[in-house]
Amino acid sequence: MSQFFQIHPENPQPRLLKQACELIRQGEVVVYPTDSGYAIGCQMDDKKALDKLCQIRDIEKDHNFTLMCRDMSELSFYAKVDNTAFRQIKNNTPGPYTFILKATREVPRRLQNPKRKTIGIRVPDNIIALKLLETLNEPLMSASLILPGERMAESDPEEIRDKLEKRVGLIIDGGALGEQPTTVIDVSDGPAVILREGSGDVSPFI
Numbered sequence: 001m002s003q004f005f006q007i008h009p010e011n012p013q014p015r016l017l018k019q020a021c022e023l024i025r026q027g028e029v030v031v032y033p034t035d036s037g038y039a040i041g042c043q044m045d046d047k048k049a050l051d052k053l054c055q056i057r058d059i060e061k062d063h064n065f066t067l068m069c070r071d072m073s074e075l076s077f078y079a080k081v082d083n084t085a086f087r088q089i090k091n092n093t094p095g096p097y098t099f100i101l102k103a104t105r106e107v108p109r110r111l112q113n114p115k116r117k118t119i120g121i122r123v124p125d126n127i128i129a130l131k132l133l134e135t136l137n138e139p140l141m142s143a144s145l146i147l148p149g150e151r152m153a154e155s156d157p158e159e160i161r162d163k164l165e166k167r168v169g170l171i172i173d174g175g176a177l178g179e180q181p182t183t184v185i186d187v188s189d190g191p192a193v194i195l196r197e198g199s200g201d202v203s204p205f206i
Contacts, residue, residue, distance in 0.1 A: 002169055002170055003023065017135045024136060030169060030172065031154075032174070035096045037145065038160060038177060040057065041141055043140070058148040062114055063143070064120045066142045072090055079099075097184075101187060101188050128174045152180065153181045157172075
């Protein structure tokens with residue numbers, strides 16, 4: 001049975017954030033709020049937790065995984081960013097965008113796209129998510145919480161609890177959110193390519 005933390009969306013309780021990070025470090029899979037619906041995440045280096053996450057989401061190992069980062073400096077540590085891409089990302093971060101970039105050596109190989117050696121990176125515009133990342137002190141391996149057979153991200157914490165309370169270690173209730181997942185933009189090799197239109201405005205990248 002998973003734990004269920006109600007965390008204040010504007011003033012997250014440090015005690016609960018600390019407990020959440022302890023669960024993540026113990027290998028638990030966590031559901032948490034972002035600026036584009038709920039996400040599901042686990043510790044970056046935990047293979048067992050990643051396998052569990054893939055099973056819940058019903059995704060293959062060659063899926064474009066995402067590292068949820070707290071700021072641009074952390075993003076630059078895990079991804080190779082040229083000057084043009086850096087400006088585009090900086091101008092639209094934090095925000096509901098996932099950027100596909102070439103991974104650095106700091107990213108575990110199993111998280112990289114096996115053919116292109118890329119990784120999704122994003123900085124969410126959500127206080128709970130940012131405070132969670134700050135407390136964890138490292139990126140969170142994440143994916144939008146889009147359950148098998150669905151096209152939109154999960155948005156209601158009580159419904160998530162009904163569906164997943166026996167499958168994840170923690171659900172963080174940050175209130176009802178939008179269902180639209182992130183806009184995904186590939187800036188790994190030259191001009192920006194929009195891979196998925198979501199909640200982020202695409203006009204800055206056209």
